[in-house]
Amino acid sequence: MTHAENARAFVADDVRAHWHDEALWFVRAKRDAAMRTVPEWEILRTRAAEIKAHALSRLGDYLVEFEANATKLGAVVHWARDADEHNRIVLSLLRERGFRRVVKSKSMLTEECGLNPYLERHGIEVVDTDLGERIVQLRREPPSHIVLPAIHLRKEEIGVLFHAELGTAAGESDPKVLTEAARRGLRGKFLEAEAGITGVNFAIAETGGIVVCTNEGNADLGTSLPRLHVACMGIEKVIPRAADLAVFLRLLARSATGQHLTTYTSHFHGPRPGAELHVVLVDDGRSALAARPAFSPSLSCIRCGACLNTCPVFRRSGGHSYETSVAGPIGSILAPARDPERHRSLPLACSLCGSCTDVCPVRIDLHHQLLSWRGVLARKRLLGDGKRRAMQLAAFVLARPRLYERVARFARSAARALPSGLVGRLGGVSKDRRLPEPPGESFREQLARRRARGRG
Amino acid sequence: MRVGLFVPCYVDQLFPHVGRATLDVLERHGLEVDFPRDQTCCGQPMYNAGFSDEARTLARRHVRIFREYEHVVCPSASCVATVRHGYASLVPKEPGFEDVRASTRELCEFLTDVLGVTSVPGRFPHRVGLHASCHGVRELRLAGASELGASAPGARPTLDRAHRLLASIDGIELVSPRRPDECCGFGGTFAVDEPAVAAMMGRDRIADHARAGAEIVTATDVSCLAHLDGLMRHDGSPLRVMHVAEILAAAGAEAGSTA
Numbered sequence: 026m027t028h029a030e031n032a033r034a035f036v037a038d039d040v041r042a043h044w045h046d047e048a049l050w051f052v053r054a055k056r057d058a059a060m061r062t063v064p065e066w067e068i069l070r071t072r073a074a075e076i077k078a079h080a081l082s083r084l085g086d087y088l089v090e091f092e093a094n095a096t097k098l099g100a101v102v103h104w105a106r107d108a109d110e111h112n113r114i115v116l117s118l119l120r121e122r123g124f125r126r127v128v129k130s131k132s133m134l135t136e137e138c139g140l141n142p143y144l145e146r147h148g149i150e151v152v153d154t155d156l157g158e159r160i161v162q163l164r165r166e167p168p169s170h171i172v173l174p175a176i177h178l179r180k181e182e183i184g185v186l187f188h189a190e191l192g193t194a195a196g197e198s199d200p201k202v203l204t205e206a207a208r209r210g211l212r213g214k215f216l217e218a219e220a221g222i223t224g225v226n227f228a229i230a231e232t233g234g235i236v237v238c239t240n241e242g243n244a245d246l247g248t249s250l251p252r253l254h255v256a257c258m259g260i261e262k263v264i265p266r267a268a269d270l271a272v273f274l275r276l277l278a279r280s281a282t283g284q285h286l287t288t289y290t291s292h293f294h295g296p297r298p299g300a301e302l303h304v305v306l307v308d309d310g311r312s313a314l315a316a317r318p319a320f321s322p323s324l325s326c327i328r329c330g331a332c333l334n335t336c337p338v339f340r341r342s343g344g345h346s347y348e349t350s351v352a353g354p355i356g357s358i359l360a361p362a363r364d365p366e367r368h369r370s371l372p373l374a375c376s377l378c379g380s381c382t383d384v385c386p387v388r389i390d391l392h393h394q395l396l397s398w399r400g401v402l403a404r405k406r407l408l409g410d411g412k413r414r415a416m417q418l419a420a421f422v423l424a425r426p427r428l429y430e431r432v433a434r435f436a437r438s439a440a441r442a443l444p445s446g447l448v449g450r451l452g453g454v455s456k457d458r459r460l461p462e463p464p465g466e467s468f469r470e471q472l473a474r475r476r477a478r479g480r481g
Numbered sequence: 482m483r484v485g486l487f488v489p490c491y492v493d494q495l496f497p498h499v500g501r502a503t504l505d506v507l508e509r510h511g512l513e514v515d516f517p518r519d520q521t522c523c524g525q526p527m528y529n530a531g532f533s534d535e536a537r538t539l540a541r542r543h544v545r546i547f548r549e550y551e552h553v554v555c556p557s558a559s560c561v562a563t564v565r566h567g568y569a570s571l572v573p574k575e576p577g578f579e580d581v582r583a584s585t586r587e588l589c590e591f592l593t594d595v596l597g598v599t600s601v602p603g604r605f606p607h608r609v610g611l612h613a614s615c616h617g618v619r620e621l622r623l624a625g626a627s628e629l630g631a632s633a634p635g636a637r638p639t640l641d642r643a644h645r646l647l648a649s650i651d652g653i654e655l656v657s658p659r660r661p662d663e664c665c666g667f668g669g670t671f672a673v674d675e676p677a678v679a680a681m682m683g684r685d686r687i688a689d690h691a692r693a694g695a696e697i698v699t700a701t702d703v704s705c706l707a708h709l710d711g712l713m714r715h716d717g718s719p720l721r722v723m724h725v726a727e728i729l730a731a732a733g734a735e736a737g738s739t740a
Contacts, residue, residue: 033677042681050660057627066630335628337664341678374675376668376682377529379619383628399531408531412670416527420535423490423522424542433494457680458711461495468493468500472516 027370031346046340055283074388077325087230094233098295100302108138124219130244131155132224136350154243169344172330221247225258238287261324276386280329325387332381354381372398437463485550490522502730503556525563548577553585558617589642600649603732610695613662614702656693667708
């Protein structure tokens, strides 16, 4: 379905849509407050954008440097061309060791690659350990938000789910009780797990270390007990130096949730004694995107989710309406790069308000990239013949001032004569708002009359 | 000072009173205002929908028509944003493009930045909510955006030009909506492509201004106001819309009649 169709269904539940909007606006407001505690915020954004632009311009070099240094620390680095190869690598690491039970902390990359269903098809039990991820996993649905996976659900709905899945009391919806139930359920999974899978927020070329940011400590728990840690990362996550982390860590949590730092910032430098660390570097379309100058800045994204929280369309349509692993403004740039035809409605799900661009901690010009996508889709004839012909016709008329005056005069008088509902339908405007009443005279006609009178 | 009046096509055809108010405000400042009648549309609708070839034809015409003026004034921030930012990719080599980009200003921007107006004479005894149009705030930087930090280059502390002019009018009470600069949901073809979300966004802005106590919602952009007005009239809202130029003209007329 198109984004507009999904959004219409979301908006139809007015109470839920407003609740969703307010919940995310609250996060945006927390972000604003945290941002204001950093006087040099805008300078940090510029610095972050510059570091990312530099790293992306020499991506190959930094990845090779990272691999060499990570290997020295005792980690094993794997290279995956696409999602399939990534999934196969992870599965073979598990199979070679006879492992069947995996705990996983939040990783948008594994969502992108569809790792969970792949492993499950091959007989592996994967348990998501981030609370929000666990909730959507139990519901057998994808996360709706890259930072707040279950933000589309109300606590009562989670109560019903946990009653069915975890045996909490019927009608129980106290978040503290529900969280405790999830924690108890997960405790056993952590103890049984043979492998822990995590995402990666930053990989540091200079040291070969990786950094994972979480609020629940689940990445630490999931990698401290099992003997195997598999860290999966998109190749764009590499940054040159450890010192660069200082810039990104100050931006990431403030932009994401309004926290000064995430509760846990976990640094992994090689495996712990007696255990293994494998890092899977995944391309999956990133090199191709890096080669498109109009869209390559989107690779700077650090997945903070700020553009989702501030987007007036995301807040009122929900993450699932995008039908992508990463939703919102950034997802609407990344998804068409993979499959323009399938995701062609996403660059239209934007009023070009520009708020995403102003919150982005790495200064991705998100709304201008969405506008650029419209141009690409128009050239590929993916915006519909109706719109193309309307634009061509309008431009033809507007390039001829006398014709424009005659056509517009006719349209005004026709609109005045016809019932307004019909005019609304002809104009493609929905029936829940009214069109302007066309005046008898245009501005230029009024002015010509006035000035003629003035001279006479 | 000779000024070219740039009246967007939809204002010309559907909201002539806004063009008239803009003209009144400029003439009251003693300016010689010219309305070049060959002007039609700056190309924004095509540009924002992704149809660059169609937009380019109109952009080229627009530059040729307005390049002779020292100043070009327009009662629409989004049209000015198209000229100032969009034209750089559409018609960078058109002779006069640089001049038109530099000379074209939104009405309040022109009044404060070129004429140095700091206060407006006259009276307008109403409670008014100023809707900060996205293109005015985030493309033209005519006011500080709520997303940006204090160290933003040239963005904050930014004079909110429309706010400053309105606040100087005797009797006016400017109310403060909870969300200072959220989008109204119009967005050109967006309102056609995504009608459900567009309408919800508009209703949310109206409710925010109503809660803040506004009788009138004003803005530097007619398109935002037309979208809000369509929802207000459909829903029977007691609020109404007026373009900033209309308020400035109404206050000025009052001052003129009592002077």
